[in-house]
Every structure is written in C-alpha cells, then in structure tokens.
Amino acid sequence: MHQGGAETLKTGALLPLKSGGNLPLNVDVPDSPVARSSMLSAPIPDNDDERLAALHALLILDTPPDQRFDRIVEFAAHEFEVPIALISLVDRDRQWFKSRFGLTACEMPRSTSFCGHAILQSGLLIVPDARVDERFIDNPLVTGEPFIRFYAGMPLILPSGHAVGTLCLLDRRTRRFDHIDHAILTTLTELVIKELTEPAGMHQERQP
Numbered sequence: 001m002h003q004g005g006a007e008t009l010k011t012g013a014l015l016p017l018k019s020g021g022n023l024p025l026n027v028d029v030p031d032s033p034v035a036r037s038s039m040l041s042a043p044i045p046d047n048d049d050e051r052l053a054a055l056h057a058l059l060i061l062d063t064p065p066d067q068r069f070d071r072i073v074e075f076a077a078h079e080f081e082v083p084i085a086l087i088s089l090v091d092r093d094r095q096w097f098k099s100r101f102g103l104t105a106c107e108m109p110r111s112t113s114f115c116g117h118a119i120l121q122s123g124l125l126i127v128p129d130a131r132v133d134e135r136f137i138d139n140p141l142v143t144g145e146p147f148i149r150f151y152a153g154m155p156l157i158l159p160s161g162h163a164v165g166t167l168c169l170l171d172r173r174t175r176r177f178d179h180i181d182h183a184i185l186t187t188l189t190e191l192v193i194k195e196l197t198e199p200a201g202m203h204q205e206r207q208p
Contacts, residue, residue: 040135042116047162051119052092054162058196061089061096068195069099072167076188077101080181082169084146087156087192088115089165098165103146112139114170118153119163124182127151129174150175154189158197167192 045051055061069087077085084102088095095115096107110116117135118125130136130148141148153168167189 039112039138039140041111042113043120045120048092051162051164054158054160055089055091055164058164060098060196061091063098065099069192072188072191072195073099073101076167076169076185079184080152080169082150082171084170086115086168086170087165088113088153088168089156090115090119090163095165108141112141114139114141114148114151115153115166115168118166118168119155121155121163122157123154124177124185125151125153125155125166126177128176146170147172149173152177152181152185154185156189156193156196158193164196 073085073087077083082102084100086097086101086103087099088097090110090113092110094107094110095113097103097105100106114125114127114130114136127133127136128150130139130142130151136142136148136151139148148170150171150173151168153166155163156165156167157163167185169185
C-alpha cells in the first residue's frame with residue numbers, strides 16, 4: 001500500500017517504510033454491499049464538553065493553511081497512495097479540516113463523519129469497505145461524492161487524553177491495511193499532535 005525505501009520528513013522524523021513483503025490483516029470483505037434503513041450518526045462521547053474545551057484551547061479552528069500540517073498530509077497521501085488525506089478536527093457540529101489533500105471542502109457535518117466514530121477509539125479505526133459496514137452503508141459520503149469505500153483514521157489524542165480529531169486516509173476503492181501501514185500512520189499522527197501542541201514560533205526557532 002505504501003512505497004518502499006526510506007524517506008525523511010522535513011521535521012527530521014525517519015519513518016519505518018517497508019522495502020517488500022506484505023502482512024495483511026485477517027479481514028474478510030464481502031463481495032456485495034448490504035442494506036439498512038437509516039444511517040448511524042457519529043456518537044457523542046460522554047466527555048464531549050471537556051473534549052471540545054481542549055480543542056478550542058488550541059486556537060486552531062478556522063485558521064489559515066499551515067505548511068507544518070500540509071506537508072504531513074501530502075506525504076501521507078503519496079506514501080499510502082490514496083486520493084484523499086486529511087487532518088480533521090471534530091468540533092461540536094462539524095469536522096473542520098486543518099489540512100486536506102484531494103478534497104475541496106473545508107468542513108463537513110459531524111453527524112456524517114467517519115472521524116466522529118474514530119475519536120471514540122484509543123487507536124486506529126479501519127473500515128476496509130464502507131458499503132458493508134453498518135455504520136456507513138447509507139452514509140451520503142459513501143452513496144455519493146466522494147464515494148468513500150476505505151477509511152483509516154488515527155485519533156489525535158492530546159496529552160490531556162482528549163481526542164480532538166484524526167489524521168485519516170480515504171480511498172474510493174476497498175483495500176487492506178497491514179501492520180507496517182499502521183506503524184507509519186502512527187508516526188505521522190505523533191508528528192501532527194506535536195505540531196498541534198507546540199506553538200509555531202517554537203518550531204521555527206529550532207530551525208538552523
């Protein structure tokens with residue numbers, strides 16, 4: 001799913017890219033979609049008020065594009081060979097994209113978001129084929145543009161323990177996600193969290 005060799009981001013983090021082989025997860029994907037009567041909206045966690053307070057304290061919502069985040073998202077899209085990669089921050093009624101690759105919209109409703117489900121987890125959310133997942137089979141993002149089939153989202157968990165969003169990958173075709181893919185996405189997620197919690201000025205001061 002990702003390319004071989006070794007690459008280094010400008011932040012200096014060396015990613016453990018695999019040079020060959022494949023370790024697919026044991027996930028059986030049915031050949032045809034199933035039907036259900038209504039979409040399951042993304043649940044609201046019990047601590048959502050505290051989670052939102054942590055998100056708003058970052059003072060990052062509705063800020064201009066930032067190369068610190070854009071280079072991570074662009075790298076992820078190319079490394080995993082997916083048409084869409086996002087840094088999604090889940091607000092009260094929307095998910096807002098701090099950085100996006102392959103998508104023109106800057107925000108979407110929280111109720112239809114995959115990321116609204118992902119922030120409920122402590123680790124990676126994988127949806128190999130959204131057409132056969134009861135949470136998403138009649139989601140408008142699956143039945144219409146951008147016709148999501150595959151989703152991989154890693155929650156952005158702050159040091160306080162609050163998940164404010166995700167670093168996620170989306171594809172219009174079904175696919176698998178192996179252990180090396182997981183490791184790479186985890187490393188990229190850690191970089192995003194570091195940038196979220198560290199003021200941009202401090203980052204610039206460290207540059208030679």
